Amino acid sequence: MGKTTLPQNPQRVVVIGVGPLDAVDYFGINPVAVSKVAELPDYLAKYRGDDYAPAGSLFEPDFERIFMQKPDLIITGPRAARTAYDELNKIAPTVVFAVDDNQPYWQSTQAQWRNLGKIFAIEDKVEEKIAQLDKKFAEVNAYNQQHHAQAMTVMSSGGNITTFGANSRFAAIYKDFGFSEAAQVKQTANHGNLVSYEYIRQNNPQTLFIIDRDKLVNKGQSHTRDEFENPLIKATDAYKQDRMVFLDLNAWYLSIAGVTATEQMLSDMQVSLH
Numbered sequence: 001m002g003k004t005t006l007p008q009n010p011q012r013v014v015v016i017g018v019g020p021l022d023a024v025d026y027f028g029i030n031p032v033a034v035s036k037v038a039e040l041p042d043y044l045a046k047y048r049g050d051d052y053a054p055a056g057s058l059f060e061p062d063f064e065r066i067f068m069q070k071p072d073l074i075i076t077g078p079r080a081a082r083t084a085y086d087e088l089n090k091i092a093p094t095v096v097f098a099v100d101d102n103q104p105y106w107q108s109t110q111a112q113w114r115n116l117g118k119i120f121a122i123e124d125k126v127e128e129k130i131a132q133l134d135k136k137f138a139e140v141n142a143y144n145q146q147h148h149a150q151a152m153t154v155m156s157s158g159g160n161i162t163t164f165g166a167n168s169r170f171a172a173i174y175k176d177f178g179f180s181e182a183a184q185v186k187q188t189a190n191h192g193n194l195v196s197y198e199y200i201r202q203n204n205p206q207t208l209f210i211i212d213r214d215k216l217v218n219k220g221q222s223h224t225r226d227e228f229e230n231p232l233i234k235a236t237d238a239y240k241q242d243r244m245v246f247l248d249l250n251a252w253y254l255s256i257a258g259v260t261a262t263e264q265m266l267s268d269m270q271v272s273l274h
Contacts, residue, residue, distance in 0.1 A: 004093045009121050010072035014055050016088075017077020018250070020097035021047060022258025023113060024075065026129075027122055033069045035061070035080070039216060041250040043260055059083070067091050073119070077256075095119070099257050105172035106137050109257040129259060136266050137176060144178035152182040152205035152238075155192050156224040157213035162192025163199070170252065173209060177269045182206065197232040207271055208238035210246050211253060243271050 015021045015031045021044060024031060033053035040048055053069055056062030058079045066074065071092040076085070078098035088094040095115065099108040110130050117126035143149075153164045153173055165185025166174035173179050182205035185193060200208065214222040225246065238244050248264045255261035 004089060004095070006093050006095065006119055007072050008119070010119065012070060012072045014066050014069055014071045014074045014092070016055055016061050016074065016080045017058055017097065018044070018254045019077050019256040019258045019261065020075045022255045022261050023097065023116060026259035027113075027116060027120070027125060029116070029120055032071065033066060037254075038219070039250070039254060041255065041260075056080075061088060063087055063091065097257065101169075104175045106134075106176045106262075109262060110134075112257050113259070133262060133266065140266065140269050141176065141178035149179050149206060150182045151179040151207040151209055152200065152203060153209045153211070154195065154200065155211040155213050156222075156227070157191065157217065161195050161197070161200075163195045164192045168192065170209075170211070172265065173269070179207065197230060201232040201235050204236050205238045206241075207243040207245065208233075208236065209268075210244065212246055212249060213253070215249055216253065245271055
C-alpha cells in the first residue's frame with residue numbers, strides 16, 4: 001500500500017468496515033455508501049437502510065457500486081484492505097482505518113482519529129474526544145496496576161474455549177488497561193490457544209473476560225453463559241467475586257478503533273476489585 005494524495009474535506013465518502021463507520025458517524029461525517037453488515041450495532045442501525053448505497057461486504061467491496069457513487073474518498077477497515085486496497089485506490093484515494101498490531105491499542109486508535117481530523121478539518125473535535133478518553137484510560141490503567149489486578153481472557157466459539165494473552169488481538173486488556181496475565185499465554189493462533197474449563201480453574205483468574213463469538217456466528221443465539229455456569233468456573237475467584245465479564249462483542253471484535261466502541265471497551269474494563 002503506497003502513499004495516497006488525499007483530498008481536503010471530501011464530500012462523497014464511501015466507508016467499508018464497522019470500525020471506520022463508527023468513527024465517521026461519531027465525528028459527524030455522512031457517507032454516501034457503506035458496507036452492508038448484518039451485525040451492525042444498534043447505534044449504527046440507520047446505515048442498514050436504503051438511505052446509504054451498498055458498498056459490498058466487509059471482505060468483498062462491490063467495486064462497481066462504489067465507482068457509481070463517484071467518491072472523493074474511500075475509507076476501508078483492515079479486512080477489505082488486505083485484499084482490495086489497490087482496486088479501491090484506482091476508484092478514489094483510499095485510506096486504511098486500522099489499528100497497528102505493533103502498537104498499543106489506544107495509541108494506534110488515536111492516530112486513526114487524528115488522521116480523520118486532518119482529512120475532514122475537524123482536529124479540535126477529535127482532540128477534545130481524545131483528551132476525554134485519555135484521562136479514562138489512564139485512570140483504569142493506574143487503578144489496575146495499583147491493585148495488581150490480574151485477568152484471563154477467553155473466547156467461546158463452536159464449543160471450543162481459547163485463551164488470549166498480552167500479545168494477542170485483545171492485548172489492550174493488558175497493555176492499555178493495566179491487567180497482568182493470570183496465566184502467561186504464548187500466542188500461537190489468531191483465534192487463541194485451545195484450553196479447557198480445568199485450565200481456567202487451575203489458573204484461578206481474579207477477573208475472567210469472555211468473548212462470546214457464538215453469538216456472532218449463530219446470529220445472536222448462544223448458550224455460552226449457561227455453559228460457563230459450571231462447577232469448575234464457579235470455583236474461581238473471578239466467579240466468586242462477581243468479576244466474570246462478558247465483553248461487548250461489537251466493541252472488541254467488530255468495531256475496532258471506533259469511538260463508541262472504544263467507550264464501550266472502557267466501560268467493560270471498569271471492574272472494581274473487592
